[in-house]
Every structure is written in structure tokens, then in C-alpha cells.
Amino acid sequence: MDPKSIAIIGISEDERSIGGYVLANLERLGYSGQIHLISRTTLAVRGRTCLASIEDLPPGVDAAVLALPESAIIPSITMLGERGVGGAIVFAAGFAEAGVEGVAKQKHLLEHCDAAGLCLVGPNCMGLTNFTSGAGMTFDTIPTAPNGAKGVAIIAQSGAMANHLREALGARGLPVTFAISTGNEAMVGTEDFVEFCLSHEATSLILVYAEQIRDGRRLHKLARRARDIGKPIVLFMIGKSKRAREAAQSHTGALTGDYATAKALLECEAVLIPGSIDEMVDVIPLLLRDATPCAGGIAFVTGSGAAKNIALDLGQDLELDFPNFSASTVARLRELLPAYAVCENPLDYTTVAIKDPSLMSQVISTVAGDDNCACLIVAQVPGSAVNQSDKAAHMVPAVQHSPKPSALVILGDSSPLEPSLSVALSTPGLASFRSLDRCMNAVALYQAYARSLARAGTRWSAENESVPTSLTSKHTASTLPEYISKRHLASRGVPVPSGQLCRTLAEALEAAACLGFPLVIKAQAAALAHKSDVGGVIVGIKDISALEAAWAQLQASISQRRSDLVLDGILVEQMSRPGVEMVIGARRDANWGPILLVGIGGVWIEAFKDVRILPAGATEEQILNSLRSLRARPLLDGIRGSPPVDLHAVTRAVQAVGDLMRDDQRIIEIDINPLTAYKDGVIALDALIVTSDTGEDAI
Numbered sequence: 001m002d003p004k005s006i007a008i009i010g011i012s013e014d015e016r017s018i019g020g021y022v023l024a025n026l027e028r029l030g031y032s033g034q035i036h037l038i039s040r041t042t043l044a045v046r047g048r049t050c051l052a053s054i055e056d057l058p059p060g061v062d063a064a065v066l067a068l069p070e071s072a073i074i075p076s077i078t079m080l081g082e083r084g085v086g087g088a089i090v091f092a093a094g095f096a097e098a099g100v101e102g103v104a105k106q107k108h109l110l111e112h113c114d115a116a117g118l119c120l121v122g123p124n125c126m127g128l129t130n131f132t133s134g135a136g137m138t139f140d141t142i143p144t145a146p147n148g149a150k151g152v153a154i155i156a157q158s159g160a161m162a163n164h165l166r167e168a169l170g171a172r173g174l175p176v177t178f179a180i181s182t183g184n185e186a187m188v189g190t191e192d193f194v195e196f197c198l199s200h201e202a203t204s205l206i207l208v209y210a211e212q213i214r215d216g217r218r219l220h221k222l223a224r225r226a227r228d229i230g231k232p233i234v235l236f237m238i239g240k241s242k243r244a245r246e247a248a249q250s251h252t253g254a255l256t257g258d259y260a261t262a263k264a265l266l267e268c269e270a271v272l273i274p275g276s277i278d279e280m281v282d283v284i285p286l287l288l289r290d291a292t293p294c295a296g297g298i299a300f301v302t303g304s305g306a307a308k309n310i311a312l313d314l315g316q317d318l319e320l321d322f323p324n325f326s327a328s329t330v331a332r333l334r335e336l337l338p339a340y341a342v343c344e345n346p347l348d349y350t351t352v353a354i355k356d357p358s359l360m361s362q363v364i365s366t367v368a369g370d371d372n373c374a375c376l377i378v379a380q381v382p383g384s385a386v387n388q389s390d391k392a393a394h395m396v397p398a399v400q401h402s403p404k405p406s407a408l409v410i411l412g413d414s415s416p417l418e419p420s421l422s423v424a425l426s427t428p429g430l431a432s433f434r435s436l437d438r439c440m441n442a443v444a445l446y447q448a449y450a451r452s453l454a455r456a457g458t459r460w461s462a463e464n465e466s467v468p469t470s471l472t473s474k475h476t477a478s479t480l481p482e483y484i485s486k487r488h489l490a491s492r493g494v495p496v497p498s499g500q501l502c503r504t505l506a507e508a509l510e511a512a513a514c515l516g517f518p519l520v521i522k523a524q525a526a527a528l529a530h531k532s533d534v535g536g537v538i539v540g541i542k543d544i545s546a547l548e549a550a551w552a553q554l555q556a557s558i559s560q561r562r563s564d565l566v567l568d569g570i571l572v573e574q575m576s577r578p579g580v581e582m583v584i585g586a587r588r589d590a591n592w593g594p595i596l597l598v599g600i601g602g603v604w605i606e607a608f609k610d611v612r613i614l615p616a617g618a619t620e621e622q623i624l625n626s627l628r629s630l631r632a633r634p635l636l637d638g639i640r641g642s643p644p645v646d647l648h649a650v651t652r653a654v655q656a657v658g659d660l661m662r663d664d665q666r667i668i669e670i671d672i673n674p675l676t677a678y679k680d681g682v683i684a685l686d687a688l689i690v691t692s693d694t695g696e697d698a699i
Contacts, residue, residue, distance in 0.1 A: 001178070001196055002133050003062035005034040007085065009054060009076055010067040012042050018091060018139045019067035020045065025129070025136030028144060032134065036061060054079040062086045065127065065137050070094040070105070073123065074112050081116020088113070089137050090122035096184045097124055110186050125183025126159025131176055132202050138181070143170060151175030152284060153197040155190055156209035157182050161277075165207055168281045173428035174288065177203045191218045194233065198226055205287055207280065208235045213262055216592035223269035227456055232287050232449065234272040236280045237262060261592055264613035268622055270452040274445055282442035285431035286375075287449075290405045295450035296374025297323035298443065299367045299404075300346035303353065307379045307411070308346040310436060318444035322346055323372040332366045345373070354383075357390035361398035368402040374450070375443055376402050379409035379436055388418035396424040396432075405446065407431040409439045455625070458617030459655070460662060477668055477690050481524045482531075483571045485689040489672070492656040495683045499573030505551050509544065511572045518542050518575040521550055523558055524568045529688055534561040539575060576683050580635050580645050581674035584654055584684075586616065586661050588668050594661040598623065598654050600632045602674040608632070616658035623651045636677070643679035650675070653682050666691045 006026065011019030019037075023046060026035055036057055039050040051057065054064075054076060064085045066076055070092040080088055095106035106123065113120045121128065127138035131151075136142045140163050152169055156162035159181035166179045177200065180193050190210055197203045206226070213219055226233050239259040263273050272287075274280040286293075298320050300311050315322055322345045325333070333343040336359055341350050347367060353360045368376045378399050382388050391410070399408040410417065410425065413434055417425070425432040433439040480488075486496040500511040501524060512519060523536030531537045535557030538550040551570070558565060583601025588594050596618060599611025612626035627636060627647050638644040657670050669690040676683050 001128070002130055003033060003086075003135055003137075005036065005061045005063070006031070006135065006137065007036040007038060007054075007057055007061045007064040008067060009038045009064055009080075010072075011037050011039050011045055011050065013045055017067070019065070021139040021141065022065050022067060022127070022137060023048075025138060025140075025142045026134065029129070029131070029134035029136045029142060030144075031136065033062075054083060057083045057085070059084045060086075063135075063137060064088045066090050066092070067139070068092060070123075074109055077109065077112045077116055077118060077120075081112075081118050085118060087119035087121065089125065089127045090120060090183075091125065091127065091139065092122075093124040095123045095186070106184060106186050113187060120187040122183040123186060126162065126181035128178065128180040130178055138179075140179075142166075142179075150202050150204040151177045152205045152207050152288070153178040153180070153193075153200065153203040154207045155180045155182065155193045155197070157185065157190065157211045158209060159183070161209045164277070165209070165281065169284060172281075172285060172432075173426055173430075174284060175428075185212075185214065189214050191215050191222065194219065194222050194226075198222065198229065198231055204231060204291065205284065206231065206233045207284070208233060210235060210237050211239070213237070213591070216262065216265070216589070220265055220269060220592065223266055223271045224457070227270045227453065230291050232270075232272060232291050234274065234280055234283065234287070235266060236274055236277060258589070258592075260613055261589060261595055265592055265595065265615050267452060268456060268458065268615050268618065270449065270456040272445060272449050272452075276441075278438055279441050279445050282431075282433070282438055283445045283449075285429060286405050286407065286442065286446045288429060289431070292453065293405055293446060293450040294374045295447060295454055297321040297345075297372055298447070299325075299370055299373035299376045300379070301349065301364055301367050301376070302346065302379045303349055303351060304379070304381060304411075305348050307436065308348045311346050311377070311379070311440065314437065314440045318440055320440065320444055320447065325367070325370050326372055329366060329370040333363065336362055336366070353390070353394075354387065357394050360391070360394040364395065364398035364402070368398075368404050368406065374404060375447065376404050376406040377409065377439060377443060378406065379411065379439070381411045382415065382417055382421070385418045388421040392418070392420040392424040396421075396427065396430070400427060400430055405431075407433065407439050407443055409433045409436050411436065455619065455621045457619070458615050458622075459619055460617040460659075477692060479526050479529050480689045480691060481526050481528070481568055482522060482687060483524050483568070485670075485687040486684065488660070488689060489656070489670075489684055489687055492660055494653050494656050494672070495681060496687070497573040497576055497683060497685065499571055501569040502572050503569040505548065508547060508551055508570065508572050512544065512547055515572065515574050519547060520573045520575045521547070521554060522571045522573070523554060524571050525565055526568075527565060528562070528567075534558060541575075576676055576685060577678075579676040579678045579683075582650065582677050582682075583611065583673040584650075584657050584670075584675050585611075585672070586657050586667075586670040588661065588665070594658065596654060596658050596661075598626060598650070599630055600635070601672075604632075605673065614654070614658075616661050618654065618658060620648075620651050620655070623654050624648075627651075638679075645677040646679055646681055649680075649682045650677055653684070668692055 008019045008022050037050040042050050064080050073092050095102045126140050129136045129142050154162050154165045162179050162181045197206050302308055325345050330343045349363050399406045483501045490496045502508040519541040520539045523531050541547050541550050581602030583605050585597035594616035596614040597611050610631050636645040672684045672687045674685050
């Protein structure tokens with residue numbers, strides 16, 4: 001990452017050669033370390049002497065850039081190891097991204113790097129640039145280094161995306177410390193670079209484009225550390241669509257994981273997950289201005305009634321709040337503005353600044369100081385050349401020096417601007433836009449980050465948890481029958497119906513005398529996870545004769561459809577009253593560890609998939625926020641005269657399931673469906689636990 005000596009392996013006099021581009025970058029960026037050139041055909045390049053072979057290198061060169069075809073990589077790695085080179089960057093493609101044969105080649109390459117004691121970046125990457133030292137080890141054409149301000153580290157599995165992000169930030173005058181293309185990540189991956197950048201003093205923000213997160217637990221831990229030290233991570237992931245997942249395999253050899261799981265767990269540690277590349281870039285100036293924002297309302301200032309109305313609609317869609325201005329703010333605005341101006345938020349300050357342009361800065365400063373608002377947006381049309389000069393002189397400085405994180409929108413799309421305004425909008429660090437939509441999306445993401453910071457973290461840490469044997473071996477998982485699963489859930493405080501496992505009709509009749517009617521009976525066996533499919537559940541049993549008939553019917557149905565099955569017995573339970581059917585699930589992900597699922601259950605789970613994913617140690621606030629974000633929230637709030645659901649009882653059940661996953665790592669999966677929710681509690685009507693052991697003693 002910070003080499004004091006660099007060797008370029010494979011260079012010629014051709015200025016368009018890959019090695020030639022690397023050398024040009026090093027010279028353009030003012031790299032001051034030693035540069036060694038290796039060429040079989042050229043004695044000198046750009047006035048620098050070339051060595052004929054890797055064997056001619058002095059011992060202990062820090063980094064080697066291999067501008068060679070795939071067939072020459074492995075022999076070169078062996079020779080670099082013999083010369084004690086510390087690390088190598090491999091541009092060549094044709095490895096894991098190229099199918100089965102390429103996977104084998106990459107494995108072979110990794111074995112040679114290990115044998116050589118050499119660190120590998122790539123293959124199939126565009127290299128990396130350290131802007132703080134001028135080490136431009138890439139064939140992408142890199143501009144001169146930014147100033148010494150703290151800046152953004154870019155980490156991308158795609159070289160083209162690393163290029164795009166660097167160009168986009170550079171166009172805004174934002175400093176970049178590193179631009180890193182990780183490629184196939186055969187040895188060094190995204191997580192390694194994130195960890196390095198967290199410790200890099202000049203890096204204040206980390207921007208990541210990921211096609212695969214190879215070590216979810218590690219990244220989750222790093223996200224927690226980033227939050228603790230106030231260094232935001234902005235992560236854009238692909239993998240929401242099936243075709244994107246397939247394309248990633250042929251791009252960088254990435255086997256994309258579960259996008260929803262990664263997003264849910266990382267957002268709980270305040271990682272920003274933008275919905276688009278535009279949002280990813282647009283939020284950066286705001287984060288560089290203040291990496292630990294406060295959640296709160298938005299102050300909106302404009303000279304356009306249309307912009308005010310549009311902002312209100314966009315704000316509703318983006319969950320942005322425009323609170324009332326304080327009495328002192330309103331009083332000051334009334335002093336500044338004509339009587340016909342409505343001194344409310346959003347504020348249309350009319351056309352008064354045309355005559356007195358200084359009013360722009362006075363209005364903006366007044367609104368920016370309002371205690372009810374955490375962020376400021378100023379949106380205005382460009383106007384005439386004179387108006388634009390006025391904005392450059394008054395509006396831009398007022399936004400730039402606002403005490404709150406602020407954004408400025410000059411409408412008009414890509415229309416040309418008067419030079420002074422164009423220059424002013426290019427002020428480094430100014431969050432300026434030509435699109436109101438993009439601006440408000442960026443502010444919404446920024447405010448979502450502020451809310452995430454306020455509620456981030458979990459009740460307990462799973463970062464040191466080992467992966468259970470069942471997930472790393474071919475052991476067969478075992479499903480515990482419902483009655484045993486419920487017994488363990490009940491021991492954790494999850495309410496279950498009163499019931500009894502019965503092996504004879506006589507036992508069932510005795511149980512009915514204790515439980516009372518109506519009743520439900522269910523066939524019980526570890527091999528019978530889906531009881532209803534074979535007639536193994538009968539509900540609404542109202543009296544003794546109905547119980548006798550139901551017992552016979554259930555036995556006959558099981559014998560007919562599953563003659564091979566030996567039942568543990570039949571569970572006789574009190575029939576619960578109707579309520580809102582929900583689901584609580586948990587599974588132990590091999591990459592991320594234990595995770596939870598909560599949402600609308602029963603027969604609707606497959607139809608609507610209205611569920612949310614959470615870390616197993618989710619806090620009460622995180623669970624409640626997830627429940628309130630469900631599309632079916634009106635059901636939980638109570639509709640058509642039905643009472644609202646006891647969300648705190650649901651939350652307690654979710655946390656109990658998470659704690660059970662934490663306390664016994666033999667548990668692979670827990671499924672409670674339905675969990676019926678009422679105004680005064682919940683009850684788990686059906687439940688299964690899957691473990692890596694067998695029998696009741698498994699947990």
C-alpha cells in the first residue's frame with residue numbers, strides 16, 4: 001500500500017503499453033521511491049534503464065506490477081519470491097472469472113504466491129493508487145495527486161468502477177487517498193483493504209463497491225470499528241437480481257451471497273447502503289463535512305413556489321421531515337421578507353433578492369441557525385448572468401459556511417452557467433447539485449445514516465463465534481418435532497399453547513379434561529416437518545366425540561400417506577383465538593453468523609414475502625423499526641375496529657429466539673410460523689428447530 005520501491009515487470013517503449021501507463025502514472029504523481037523496469041526487448045524506457053530479467057532485481061523490492069499475459073504470471077511469481085519481493089499486482093485475466101479451468105489456474109497461482117511468501121493483489125484487477133505517496137500502480141490514467149486534506153479511500157472489485165468513483169469525486173474537488181481495484185481477490189480482498197484504511201490516518205471515509213463479501217463476520221466487525229472511530233463506510237453491493245449475480249461470476253469470479261442479509265446486518269452497524277451509484281457519490285460531500293450527523297428535520301429554502309411544492313412531495317416519499325421554524329426564526333424572516341411572503345418551512349423567499357442580493361445570505365443564515373433543523377437544502381434557478389453572479393457572491397458562501405450540513409441546488413439541468421457561479425459551485429467540499437431529485441436523495445441517505453448511528457449496535461456481539469461443524473461438514477441436520485421445539489422456546493419465555501403429547505386416545509381424553517375445548521391435535525415426528533400436507537393437523541375440536549373422531553381420522557390419514565412413519569405421539573393443545581399471524585425465523589449463515597427474520601406469517605409468507613432481516617442480537621429499537629417498516633403495518637396498528645398488536649411482546653419473542661441461537665451453536669435454524677399476535681401478547685402456534693445433533697438432548 002505504501003511501497004518504497006516498485007518494479008514494473010513487462011514494459012516496452014510503446015507509450016500505450018500496460019507497463020508504460022504504470023510508469024507514466026508514477027512519474028506524473030511524483031512518486032519518490034525507487035523504480036525498477038524489467039524488459040526483455042528494451043534497454044531503456046523514458047530515459048530509465050531496463051533490467052533484462054526479474055533475476056537482476058535487487059533483493060527486497062516492496063511491490064511488483066506484473067504487466068504480463070496470464071501464461072507468464074506463475075513463473076514470474078516464483079522468481080519474485082526468490083528475490084524477496086514483498087507483493088505483486090496482477091492485471092492479467094483468465095483466472096477464476098473464466099470458469100472451471102480458470103478457477104484451477106487461480107488456485108495454482110495462489111499456491112505459488114504462498115510458497116514465495118508474496119502478497120497478491122488481483123488477478124484480473126486494475127491495480128491500486130496511493131495518492132498520499134504517489135504510488136500509482138495501475139494502467140488507468142491517473143491525474144495529479146490531490147492536496148493533503150483527509151480524503152476518501154475507494155475500494156472496488158471492478159477496475160472500471162474504481163475509475164468512475166475516482167473521476168466523480170475528483171470532478172467535485174474531493175480528495176482521494178486510495179483508489180484500489182481488487183479484482184478476483186485471490187489472496188487480498190475487500191475486507192483487508194477496509195481494515196487497512198480504518199487505520200490510515202489520512203483516510204476519513206471508505207467507499208466500497210462489492211460484488212462479493214467473502215468474510216461477512218469480519219466485515220461486520222470492521223463496520224462496528226468504523227462506527228466507533230467515526231469513519232463512515234459507504235457500500236454499494238450488487239446481487240439483488242439473479243442476472244446480476246450470474247454476471248458477477250464472469251466478471252470477477254465472485255459468488256455473490258445473500259444481498260438482503262448483508263444489507264440488513266451492515267446497516268445495523270451504520271454502514272451506508274445507497275440504492276444507486278449516483279447516491280453513493282452524492283452523499284460524500286455531506287459525509288466529509290460531518291461524519292457524525294444528527295438526525296432531525298430539513299430546512300428548505302428556495303425562491304420558487306414550484307420547487308417548494310416538489311420538495312414537499314419528494315420529502316414525503318423519502319421520509320424527510322420539514323419541521324416548523326422556531327418563533328425567533330419566523331420573527332427574523334418577517335423582518336427580512338415582504339409581508340406577502342409565507343415564513344414557513346419549506347421557505348419561498350420570493351424575488352426580493354433580485355433587488356438586494358445580500359438578502360440571500362441573510363435568509364440562508366437565519367434558517368440554517370434554526371434549532372429545529374439538522375440539515376439545510378437551498379434550491380434556486382440560475383437566473384440571468386447578473387443573478388448568477390449574485391448567487392456566486394452571496395448564496396454559495398452562505399451555504400458553504402452554514403453551521404449545519406448543507407446542500408445547494410442550482411436548477412436548470414446541464415444548462416451553461418455564468419463563469420463566476422460555475423467556479424463557485426466547484427468549491428472543494430461544497431455539496432452542489434443541478435438536480436433537486438439527486439440532492440434530496442443524497443440528503444435522505446445522509447439522514448438515514450444519522451438515524452442508523454443513533455440506534456446502531458446490538459445487544460451482544462457474535463464476532464468471536466466459530467462456524468458450527470454442521471455448516472462446514474457433511475453432517476446431516478436433524479429437525480426436532482414441534483413439541484420438543486416448543487418446550488425449548490417456552491423455556492426462553494416464548495409463549496406457547498397449553499398442551500400435552502399423547503400416545504393413546506385415553507391419554508388424549510385425559511388431556512382434554514384438563515385443557516378444555518376447543519382443541520387442536522397434531523401428529524408429532526422428527527421426520528414430519530410439514531404436518532398439514534399429510535392430514536396431520538385437525539383444528540376446531542369442540543367436544544369429546546369430536547376428539548374421538550379426529551383422533552381416528554388423523555391416525556388413518558398418516559397411515560395412508562406415510563405408512564413408513566412412526567409417530568412420537570399426537571400433540572393435544574388448546575386452540576388459540578384468532579389474531580395477526582406473524583413469523584419469526586432464525587438461521588445460522590455460514591458467512592454472516594446467526595441472523596433473524598420477522599414479518600407477516602401464516603399462509604401469507606410465501607405470497608407477500610413481507611419480512612425483515614435482523615442481526616441475532618438486535619435491540620428492541622431495531623426490531624420495532626423493522627416491524628413498523630412492514631408493508632402490512634396497518635394490520636399491526638389495527639384496522640376495521642381490530643386492536644393494535646402488542647409489538648413489544650413480538651420484540652421479546654424475537655430477542656428470545658436470537659439468544660437461543662447465541663447460546664447453543666448446534667442450532668442451525670428456528671422457525672416459528674405462525675406466531676399469533678394480539679393486543680395483549682403473542683403465542684407460538686407452530687415451531688420447529690433444526691440442529692446438527694439428533695434427539696431431544698440436542699439442545
